[in-house]
Amino acid sequence: MKKNVDDYPLYLTATVFLFVAILSFIPFQFDLSGFKIKNVDIFSDFKENPKPEIKPEKPIEEDDFFKPKYDLNPNSNDSIDGLQLKEKIKASIFNLFLAKNLSDANNDTIFVKGNKVVLKNQPIVGNVQQLKFFFDGLNKTKSEVVRIAHFGDSMIEGDLVTADFRELLQNRFGGNGVGLLPITTQDVNFRQSTKISFSSDWKVGTVYSGNPNRFPIGFNGETFVPKAGSWVEYSTPHLYKYLKNFSTVKLLYTNAKPSNVNFVFNGNEKRSEKLIPGKSLNILTINLTKPANSVRIEFPLEDQAQVFGVSLENGNGIYVDNFAMRGNSGVDLNKFDEDLVKEFSSKMNYKLVIFEFGLNALGAARGDFTNYEKSMINVIENLKKILPNTSFLMISVQDKGMKTDPLVKELLDAQKNIAKATNIAFWNFFEVMGGENSMSNWVDANPPLAAKDYIHFNERGAKKLASLLAESLIQAYTKLK
Amino acid sequence: MNFVEKLIEILSYNPQAPLLFNSGFFLYFFLFVLIFNKLFTNYKRAKIIFLTISSIYFYYKSSGIFFILVIISSLIDYIAGIVIHNTNLKFKRKLFLILSLIANLGILGYFKYTNFFINNVNALFSSNIPLQDIFLPVGVSFFTFQSMSYTIDIYRNKLTPERNFTDFLFFVSFFPQLVAGPIVRAADFLPQIHNRPLITKADIGKALFLIIAGLLKKAVIADYISINFVDRVFDWPARYTGVENLLALYGYCLQIYCDFSGYSDMAIGLALLLGFKLPMNFNSPYKAVTITEFWRRWHLSLSSWLRDYLYISLGGNRLGKVRTYINLMLTMLLGGLWHGASWNFVVWGGIHGTALAFERITNLPEKLEKSKILKLFGAIVTFHIWAISMIFFRAQSTQHGIDMVNQIFYYFKPEVFLQFINGYSIVFALMVIGFLSHFTPKKLEDFVTEKISNASLISQAIIITIVIWIVVQFKALDVHPFIYFQF
Structure with missing residues (x-):
């Protein structure tokens, strides 16, 4: 008969426990060519959580510059902690059979693992007076086209954030259409607001990924030049209320050969239109008698023109142009042709510039954001000079990582410094999200709002960001207009 | 925070950190279980009760208050098993089998499929029933299946019911397999409870x-x-x-x-x-x-x-x-x-x-x-x-x-x-x-x-x-x- 060793597991487990305990007392931490070897600490649960180091409050926090300049909405008084505790108790007792309504999840609420987390939207701070150009513009959207240039990194690729933000503003201020679109783009596979297809032979120069042919680059940061027969086609989706069709097409270009380009609307209505030569920004505007759902534009000649993009519109109102620059931190927004940018602004009526950058500065800066601050201040000062009648708004970096990457907080401070130095408006989205360690809530939310890389928002998260931004901006407008 | 408060915090359910075999806390838990398992070697009843409580506690550490579900599901199947076995009335046998199935599938259905159901109803009838924020307790799919197989086996006359509720609860809740299987059959497991374990x-x-x-x-x-x-x-x-x-x-x-x-x-x-x-x-x-x-x-x-x-x-x-x-x-x-x-x-x-x-x-x-x-x-x-x-x-x-x-x-x-x-x-x-x-x-x-x-x-x-x-x-x-x- 086999020997019964049923006591053995106890002795073995106790020995393992002992070994692990001993290991916990030996500080065994070192850096092995990039891999940080961590100490095994079986007693860590019992130790007091190390109190977060209380840094001497930076003067910038006290700064009046970042204090709200107008009253906050009175109904956002609920203390987050209080609510969370209450909800926690509710969740653990009543949730056994009585579930909460997910439709409670309005703008300010997310559900995380059975808890309701209330987001606290922040007012726009900083130089809100500088937003007056934009607010004046908003007052005139009945009679003219007013534009916002929304610059950002991969966070807004595929018209993310912008699409929802645009819809909310158009809902309130009028306007109907997607605005300025690129010719070729890497995000066609997840761009929901317009279907874009294009021939693969376009030559491209951008501020963010190189301009080997030294094309003059306009405000949108990208210039496209056709080969003989290059084409691009746009068609509208059904998802967005204000993007279902368009009655105005604007082709933005410069340095054209005196020649014709061919347009095909709705797949069969052909038109041929003349390009005007010249070094300035030219806009070929086609007003349709009946709104169309698609347009194909063909360029019969090689190097026929340097094309910036195509704007799809429907009358007066507000238009938000999505200028997504993958992998960029914003510092390259001085590589365009300044005269062109001036023309963009005067001919297209840009009243607000939004910067939504940051995460790409993290890798490059390696913890020292002084250079980033300097470059960004130069970029913004320069733009303010070129566009003296345009408002500027900086959106802060969002939280990143399962636990907040400490560099994110330093970057946040750097961005505050930039906003203050350039004297523009600032919206602290890091705080709005929930502050420190809030990205993990957005990832774990039901339904999820961010991707598992703990960096990028998904469509739902982008929508939430957009609606919080619109809420804050409209709030500022109603208080300060 | 003093030590007692800290201890209570460690021992209570934390939705952010459900207990897994690869959690640090599990080593403590398992050592604790083995120590008492050894102390109770010669007291079979005490040992089973202890292991059952430990298992329920393990579940509490994974899903909080929902451990009650395991007990409810077990209790229903325990009673259904005995009733089905003790009666020759076809109708009554069927009734209790159906009761057991409704209870288990009901638990499973509510926690896992409510929103799926609402979504489909909404899509079919263009209605707008709001979705519910329902927490899915871990292992529901496993323990409901495990205890369903028990009543079905009794209904099929392949198994005699367990008379002792603790033993039955132990079978359903045994912590190694509770949250992610394997789905154990009563016929394989229950006999093991009654013998002194042989470990070679x-x-x-x-x-x-x-x-x-x-x-x-x-x-x-x-x-x-x-x-x-x-x-x-x-x-x-x-x-x-x-x-x-x-x-x-x-x-x-x-x-x-x-x-x-x-x-x-x-x-x-x-x-x-x-x-x-x-x-x-x-x-x-x-x-x-x-x-x-x-x-x-x-x-x-x-x-x-x-x-x-x-x-x-x-x-x-x-x-x-x-x-x-x-x-x-x-x-x-x-x-x-x-x-x-x-x-x-x-x-x-x-x-x-x-x-x-x-x-x-x-x-x-x-x-x-x-x-x-x-x-x-x-x-x-x-x-x-x-x-x-x-x-x-x-x-x-x-x-x-x-x-x-x-x-x-x-x-x-x-x-x-x-x-x-x-x-x-x-x-x-x-x-x-x-x-x-x-x-x-x-x-x-x-x-x-x-x-x-x-x-x-x-x-x-x-x-x-x-x-x-x-x-x-x-x-x-x-x-x-x-x-x-x-x-």
């Missing part, structure tokens, strides 16, 4: 091998590649090239196997250390040459459950050819739905049902037996059928799945592969190790098991400590930053 040196070796392999599979390979690569691609396939999508798909096939089988292995190993033998749940599934064989290697305790309680209940193959295929399909469709509340899982089940039916009609498994090359070919095809089905299994929406296929076929960008190896070197290494170890011969496994069995207690403890140390290193690694490859 060879059992120890086997248990340790399973626990070590399980830990490495679950806490190193699966956890690391999912958070650092696979999840983000599945979250947003259109952002990544075809190469990355394909690797993420292969990665997911490895991840789900390592995650699930790793956890099962640990469960079997831990149970063995307590003197209980649980059924094997995985047998190198990717070695399967056909889908038919695959299902004899993948999640065995579920596939045999579905066969015995769903397929056979539907009539199995006794009602003619057409009904056999219908039953096969239904079993796989419902089996798909068991995995998750979405039509994607039904499609997933449909793919497997179709493959099984095809193989049955063509008698493929026998034909492939003849040649080694055919078998290799079969294994590759089988793996890819599985992989394709896993797109539906894992994708958040049908659109995500379509995006993934589109990227793989129309945006492949093979040149990104080398950049991938460079950028995601740990992920890639773990994937290679994971797949290679899957195909190691059984002989090597037995050899290692024997070596572990014969090692001294100290050497065994050192090996486990090293494995724990490795697990901690991987847990502590920062999330690998997001990379956009240039192409």
Whole structure:
């Protein structure tokens, strides 16, 4: 008969426990060519959580510059902690059979693992007076086209954030259409607001990924030049209320050969239109008698023109142009042709510039954001000079990582410094999200709002960001207009 | 915070950190269980009560207040079992069987399928019923199935009911298998409660091998590649090239196997250390040459459950050819739905049902037996059928799945592969190790098991400590930053 060793597991487990305990007392931490070897600490649960180091409050926090300049909405008084505790108790007792309504999840609420987390939207701070150009513009959207240039990194690729933000503003201020679109783009596979297809032979120069042919680059940061027969086609989706069709097409270009380009609307209505030569920004505007759902534009000649993009519109109102620059931190927004940018602004009526950058500065800066601050201040000062009648708004970096990457907080401070130095408006989205360690809530939310890389928002998260931004901006407008 | 408060905090349920076998707290828990298990060696009743309470506590640490569900479900099935057995009235037997099924499927249905149901109603009738924020307690799908099989077996006169409620509750709640299986049959488990456990040196070796392999599979390979690569691609396939999508798909096939089988292995190993033998749940599934064989290697305790309680209940193959295929399909469709509340899982089940039916009609498994090359070919095809089905299994929406296929076929960008190896070197290494170890011969496994069995207690403890140390290193690694490859 086999020997019964049923006591053995106890002795073995106790020995393992002992070994692990001993290991916990030996500080065994070192850096092995990039891999940080961590100490095994079986007693860590019992130790007091190390109190977060209380840094001497930076003067910038006290700064009046970042204090709200107008009253906050009175109904956002609920203390987050209080609510969370209450909800926690509710969740653990009543949730056994009585579930909460997910439709409670309005703008300010997310559900995380059975808890309701209330987001606290922040007012726009900083130089809100500088937003007056934009607010004046908003007052005139009945009679003219007013534009916002929304610059950002991969966070807004595929018209993310912008699409929802645009819809909310158009809902309130009028306007109907997607605005300025690129010719070729890497995000066609997840761009929901317009279907874009294009021939693969376009030559491209951008501020963010190189301009080997030294094309003059306009405000949108990208210039496209056709080969003989290059084409691009746009068609509208059904998802967005204000993007279902368009009655105005604007082709933005410069340095054209005196020649014709061919347009095909709705797949069969052909038109041929003349390009005007010249070094300035030219806009070929086609007003349709009946709104169309698609347009194909063909360029019969090689190097026929340097094309910036195509704007799809429907009358007066507000238009938000999505200028997504993958992998960029914003510092390259001085590589365009300044005269062109001036023309963009005067001919297209840009009243607000939004910067939504940051995460790409993290890798490059390696913890020292002084250079980033300097470059960004130069970029913004320069733009303010070129566009003296345009408002500027900086959106802060969002939280990143399962636990907040400490560099994110330093970057946040750097961005505050930039906003203050350039004297523009600032919206602290890091705080709005929930502050420190809030990205993990957005990832774990039901339904999820961010991707598992703990960096990028998904469509739902982008929508939430957009609606919080619109809420804050409209709030500022109603208080300060 | 004083020590007592801290202790209470550690011992209470924390939704952010549910208890898993690879949690640090589990080592304390298991040592505690073993100490009392030893103290109660000669007091059988006390021991069972203690193990039951520990198991319920384990569940509390995973799902909080919902441990009540385990007790309610057990109580209903315990009573139903006795009533069904004690009566000869057909009507009463059926009534109590149905009551038990309603209770179990009701629990499962409410917690897992309410929103799925609401979504479908909304889609069908264009209504606007709000979705509910329902917490899905862990293991519901497992323990409800486990206790359902008990009442069905009694109804079929294959089993006599357990008279002692604690013993029955112990069977349902036994912590190693409670949250993720294997789904244990009462006939296999209940007799083990009544005998003094026999644990041999060879059992120890086997248990340790399973626990070590399980830990490495679950806490190193699966956890690391999912958070650092696979999840983000599945979250947003259109952002990544075809190469990355394909690797993420292969990665997911490895991840789900390592995650699930790793956890099962640990469960079997831990149970063995307590003197209980649980059924094997995985047998190198990717070695399967056909889908038919695959299902004899993948999640065995579920596939045999579905066969015995769903397929056979539907009539199995006794009602003619057409009904056999219908039953096969239904079993796989419902089996798909068991995995998750979405039509994607039904499609997933449909793919497997179709493959099984095809193989049955063509008698493929026998034909492939003849040649080694055919078998290799079969294994590759089988793996890819599985992989394709896993797109539906894992994708958040049908659109995500379509995006993934589109990227793989129309945006492949093979040149990104080398950049991938460079950028995601740990992920890639773990994937290679994971797949290679899957195909190691059984002989090597037995050899290692024997070596572990014969090692001294100290050497065994050192090996486990090293494995724990490795697990901690991987847990502590920062999330690998997001990379956009240039192409």
